[in-house]
Amino acid sequence: MSEQTSWIKQTSATHVGHGGQEWWRTSAVYQVYPRSWADSNGDGVGDLPGITAKLPYLRDLGVDALWISPFYTSPMADAGYDVADYRDIDPLFGTLADADKLIARAHELDLRVIVDLVPNHSSDEHEWFKAALAAGPGSPERERYLFRDGKGENGELPPNDWQAIFGGNAWTRVSDADGNPEQWYLHLFDPKQPDFNWNNPEVRDEFVSILTFWLDRGVDGFRVDVAHSLIKADGLPDHAAHAQMAGTGDASHDNGGPMWDQEGVHEIYRAWRELLDSYNPRDADGYDSAADRAMCAEAWVSPPERLARYVRPDEFHQAFNFAFLETPWRAADLHESITSSYRSNDSVGAPTTWVLSNHDVVRHATRLALPVGQPRPNGIRAEDPQPDAALGLRRALAATALELALPGGAYLYQGEELGLPDHTTMPDEARQDPTWERSEHTEAGRDGCRVPMPWVKDAPSFGFGPSEATWLPQPEVYGDLAVDQQDGVAGSTLEFYRRMLRERHARELGSGSLTWVEGAGDDVVAFVNSRDGHEDLWVVTNFGEPVALPDDAFVVLSSGDADSLTVERDVTVWFTRA
Incomplete structure (x- = not known):
């Protein structure tokens, strides 16, 4: 049984469209x-x-x-x-x-x-980073990245406790030309992605x-x-x-x-x-x-x-x-x-x-x-x-x-x-x-x-x-x-995407104002997109029991049954009103 709604447009817009041409x-x-x-x-x-x-x-x-x-x-x-x-x-x-x-x-x-x-x-293969490794601690080349001395008696611990987005520690220790361990560099993602020093x-x-x-x-x-x-x-x-x-x-x-x-x-x-x-x-x-x-x-x-x-x-x-x-x-x-x-x-x-x-x-x-x-x-x-x-x-x-x-x-x-x-x-x-x-x-x-x-x-x-x-x-x-x-x-x-994009452009939906619809039910998102020079577009997405559209609705498109005046669960409908 479809749930009847009152389909009442609120008196003030939640979002007012911008007139810019950009x-x-x-x-x-x-x-x-x-x-x-x-x-x-x-x-x-x-x-x-x-x-x-x-x-x-x-x-x-x-x-x-x-x-x-x-x-x-x-x-x-x-x-x-x-x-x-x-x-x-x-x-x-x-x-x-x-x-x-x-x-x-x-x-x-x-x-x-x-x-x-x-x-x-x-990348750690960027010319700047290769130069930083070759130049050593304190050099201008290293100042382009975030190199730091480690903690611990011999600098064997990372400079802080940061973890990488991809997992593991966010610091990797480098060695000098003789193979001796020295500073650490920061990489918020992968060790092959050293962070720049944006200061x-x-x-x-x-x-x-x-x-x-x-x-x-x-x-x-x-x-x-x-x-x-x-x-x-x-x-x-x-x-x-x-x-x-x-x-x-x-x-x-x-x-x-x-x-x-x-x-x-x-x-x-x-x-x-x-x-x-x-x-x-x-x-x-x-x-x-x-x-x-x-x-x-x-x-x-x-x-x-x-x-x-x-x-x-x-x-x-x-x-x-x-x-x-x-x-x-x-x-x-x-x-x-x-x-x-x-x-x-x-x-x-x-x-x-x-x-x-x-x-x-x-x-x-x-x-x-x-x-x-x-x-x-x-x-x-x-x-x-x-x-x-x-x-x-x-x-x-x-x-x-x-x-x-x-x-x-x-x-x-x-x-x-x-x-x-x-x-x-x-x-x-x-x-x-x-x-x-x-x-x-x-x-x-x-x-x-x-x-x-x-x-x-x-x-x-x-x-x-x-x-x-x-x-x-x-x-x-x-x-x-x-x-x-x-x-x-x-x-x-x-073809549904093509139609949505075609209607979106023709009706200039991107530049519209948005006003919520009251009385559509707790399991419904419903709003009106209004633009100067265009008829209002009513939009409803249903998350619950079937909802009946108003008697004067004209369906523009539906993600479900395009010929139905009932909005089923998990369906969005665009419609205008006579």
Whole structure:
């Protein structure tokens, strides 16, 4: 029996749309993980020519931009997030000429290009780090990184108690030319990723130069890796001691320790924003849509008010809303997450940038099939309880339809438009994420969400490349989910994404105002997206018993039965009213 609701629009908006023309306020951006997008030469690894060849697919999907994960010269200890040369392309992916062709072709197709920037750390094979090892303690070369003397009688203990994100100690001891142990260096991730010393002016100048290098090549912006980590607390205090200060006024926003979310990061980003703004010439009306460079922060920071400080008018343009990604699949939780996100970002005049999946988390088509409220796992192994694929996809489609109806920007992760799940039965011997080894095989890591794309079911590597080779194994189910199996097929996940993005653009949902709907029930998230010049779009996501739409409803799209005026559990519907 459907539950009848009153469908009453509240009298005041929770979020009032921004009138700015900047593309990044409302854009839909598609993340391309280059190793896994398209392989042009059959070596089993995706590359830049492969991306360029598939750009028309993104245009037809209906996104505004693509974000490309790192393609720089790298020993690939962390899939390219260990950069040895920020101004060149790793031969695995192609050449600088290939990058130029990619950027030019994207612009021909009216797609903007955002590239990844990794400023917290370099590779240990970067020329600066090799010079630091050769120069020895106290040298200017070592001041570019965070070298410290160890504790203990002979410096045999790490400088502090920090642990690495990938597992193990965050410090590694080096030896001099004669093999004698000496100083330690900090690496918040892997030992092959030494952290820069961002209190050193040389480091700051170098990254301004790197940004300039890519801006001059025509990129439209940057996604900044672990943007909240560049500055560490003065004196590099023990994590335990820092945690004890939390709430005392000295460290009231701990955010995981003294290596995160320190005040000094904001000075760095204000300098970067000034540089990007210098590339944005203004016309007589103060705006030039063709030259609007932007940057997005990957900052795992809470509460939302703290994250909003990264998107103040003179800092980042966007910051991923990871609180939304991590919100449990419950109506009350999502209502509060959306409300608090708008409250904090609206206070600084910034858009809210929604995201559900990326290369670091279990895909939401898999994650949402897990028990509601369960902590997000770092990968799923064959020996773990296996998710219900049908339930996961049903919820994922509902979640994406909710996301794309929200005012603001949105990021999509490659393959989610096909309904791709994580590879949850990958053989352990195939894993390459450093987390797997560094955690002593207690965490599966991120390989499951990074599996190469399926393009053609009855082709080698499901059309990923001209050979059977793939750097990570593909699950068999990817064949049935391949692009050629969904392209033009009514009711397919791909066609549903295309329709959502088409309606989102046509109705200018990204620039709208959001008003909650009262009386829709405790298990329902319901709101109205209003825009000048467009009829109101009503949006409802149901988490409980079936709910009847109002009698005057006209369904625009539904993640469930498109012809039904009843919203079933785990379904999102967009509708207008007569």
